[in-house]
Amino acid sequence: MKLGFLVDLSRCIGCMACAVACKAENDVPLHSWRLRVKYIDQGEFPDVKRHFVPLRCNHCENAPCERICPVSALHYLPNGIVNVDHERCIGCASCMMACPYNAIYLDPITNSADKCTFCAHRIEVGMMPACVVACPTHANIFGDLDDPESEISKYLKNHKDVMVRKPELNTKPKHFYVRGSTVALDPLASERPEGFTLFTEVKYLEHIGGH
Amino acid sequence: MIGAEVTFDVPIPKVIWGWLVSTNMWAKSIATGSFLLGLYFIKRYPQQDNFFRKWLPILGLIFIGITLLVTVLDLHHMFRFWKIFLHPHFTSAVTLGAWVVSGFVIVLLIAFWSWATGKKQLFDRIMIPGFVLAFFSTIYTAGIMGEATAREVWVFPAEMVSMLLSALIAGSSAYLLLDAIYNNVLQEQVRRELGYILFGSSGLMAAMFIGELMFAKMHSEFSHEVIKVLAFGEVAPFFWLGMLFTFIVPMVLVGIANEYRNYRYAWIASLSALIGLWLIKHAWLIAPQSLPLS
Numbered sequence: 130m131k132l133g134f135l136v137d138l139s140r141c142i143g144c145m146a147c148a149v150a151c152k153a154e155n156d157v158p159l160h161s162w163r164l165r166v167k168y169i170d171q172g173e174f175p176d177v178k179r180h181f182v183p184l185r186c187n188h189c190e191n192a193p194c195e196r197i198c199p200v201s202a203l204h205y206l207p208n209g210i211v212n213v214d215h216e217r218c219i220g221c222a223s224c225m226m227a228c229p230y231n232a233i234y235l236d237p238i239t240n241s242a243d244k245c246t247f248c249a250h251r252i253e254v255g256m257m258p259a260c261v262v263a264c265p266t267h268a269n270i271f272g273d274l275d276d277p278e279s280e281i282s283k284y285l286k287n288h289k290d291v292m293v294r295k296p297e298l299n300t301k302p303k304h305f306y307v308r309g310s311t312v313a314l315d316p317l318a319s320e321r322p323e324g325f326t327l328f329t330e331v332k333y334l335e336h337i338g339g340h
Numbered sequence: 341m342i343g344a345e346v347t348f349d350v351p352i353p354k355v356i357w358g359w360l361v362s363t364n365m366w367a368k369s370i371a372t373g374s375f376l377l378g379l380y381f382i383k384r385y386p387q388q389d390n391f392f393r394k395w396l397p398i399l400g401l402i403f404i405g406i407t408l409l410v411t412v413l414d415l416h417h418m419f420r421f422w423k424i425f426l427h428p429h430f431t432s433a434v435t436l437g438a439w440v441v442s443g444f445v446i447v448l449l450i451a452f453w454s455w456a457t458g459k460k461q462l463f464d465r466i467m468i469p470g471f472v473l474a475f476f477s478t479i480y481t482a483g484i485m486g487e488a489t490a491r492e493v494w495v496f497p498a499e500m501v502s503m504l505l506s507a508l509i510a511g512s513s514a515y516l517l518l519d520a521i522y523n524n525v526l527q528e529q530v531r532r533e534l535g536y537i538l539f540g541s542s543g544l545m546a547a548m549f550i551g552e553l554m555f556a557k558m559h560s561e562f563s564h565e566v567i568k569v570l571a572f573g574e575v576a577p578f579f580w581l582g583m584l585f586t587f588i589v590p591m592v593l594v595g596i597a598n599e600y601r602n603y604r605y606a607w608i609a610s611l612s613a614l615i616g617l618w619l620i621k622h623a624w625l626i627a628p629q630s631l632p633l634s
């Protein structure tokens with residue numbers, strides 16, 4: 130079994146239901162996230178477009194975070210999930226330096242690294258990840274990549290525009306996007322000016338090394 | 341349709357590894373550099389070996405102590421540090437580094453004991469393993485950087501050479517500074533050789549930095565952006581002051597000292613190199629953390 134995720138960006142309406150469900154399901158503290166939805170506005174009025182991009186851990190097959198973790202707190206599960214052992218973690222933040230997708234955070238309460246686990250605890254008892262259940266447009270498609278009959282395998286087979294983030298890094302993400310674009314998936318393809326926008330304040334966190 | 345801008349996003353982390361990590365790399369350069377050069381001078385100038393047999397373990401223990409202290413302080417679970425020995429994951433350069441540095445500390449303790457008791461043979465017997473451990477203690481951080489796939493500008497083989505050159509700069513500067521503090525206890529020939537090592541390693545390292553400034557942009561867009569942050573962004577003052585203090589000032593002062601056999605200002609070169617090394621390492625550490633990864 131090799132679990133994977135696919136987001137059909139043409140279906141995403143940026144409602145954040147997935148992000149809220151994830152926060153609630155996994156008790157994700159303030160200023161931390163396992164799944165976020167980024168809005169990117171492109172173009173000049175009237176020729177404009179807004180991209181909604183859900184971003185979570187890719188559960189890479191060749192995961193730099195797993196490789197660098199000095200105590201194997203990050204480890205592969207047999208179903209392909211890259212999982213975290215909070216009790217094992219020594220809080221060195223090496224994984225945060227290694228993950229090219231900014232998918233890991235140091236939980237300010239447990240002081241351990243944490244990230245999306247594809248809701249491993251739910252999968253174990255036969256449930257879907259919380260974000261999949263919450264999505265009103267079924268933009269999140271989750272399933273077994275090894276099973277040719279699974280919805281995700283069929284989706285991947287039937288779409289020619291499948292993308293992953295930063296394929297050049299050879300991390301082999303198991304998280305795919307269809308109907309995506311470079312602007313949506315490459316963080317350097319858009320500006321990220323700090324300050325208040327139409328919706329909220331876009332900013333960076335202060336140095337997180339403090340204890 | 342032109343231009344794109346993020347209009348909604350969560351706050352994302354910027355600097356994850358800060359000054360504690362810069363200090364770690366800086367102190368480690370002094371510890372390993374003074375060890376490697378100390379070995380060389382003990383072998384090459386046996387008549388002066390007392391100086392090096394004394395200061396090699398003292399400098400080593402002080403600065404490797406600082407390295408270990410800041411490493412542990414930077415852990416969010418510092419009292420779980422032992423897990424790196426009980427649950428080691430050997431694909432990680434962090435683990436390899438912890439093991440190698442532990443071995444290096446044992447060698448330094450033996451070197452200290454050897455000096456304190458006057459039993460020279462004790463240290464002589466462990467010089468080869470000491471050399472290997474000091475060498476790998478110097479370069480393992482380049483391995484960590486190389487594994488930090490996210491920060492492409494670090495993932496260059498040149499990083500390893502740059503770590504070795506930092507060790508040579510730091511080691512030669514530390515000995516020159518001690519020589520000045522103790523009113524030129526070293527023979528002139530030894531002092532000149534230390535000066536040449538400082539001059540040569542600064543020159544080579546400056547060439548590498550200039551090379552990366554010019555060519556890193558060909559590696560990837562990310563590296564290109566990082567170089568812009570280094571040269572013109574928020575860490576630019578650290579970077580350019582680092583270039584001045586680590587390379588230009590030491591090369592000029594040590595060059596003059598060796599050329600005119602007047603070593604009065606050589607200590608300024610050493611001090612400048614040691615300060616500059618911290619600045620430039622800090623800039624190099626922070627710049628790739630300034631860009632969004634997702």
Ligand code: SF4
Nearest residue numbers: 186187188189194228
């Ligand atoms: S996306 Fe990041 S955190 Fe997730 S498996 Fe890949 S490297 Fe690890």
Ligand code: SF4
Nearest residue numbers: 198218219221222224
């Ligand atoms: S912070 Fe924890 S999970 Fe991340 S590399 Fe360090 S020990 Fe491993």
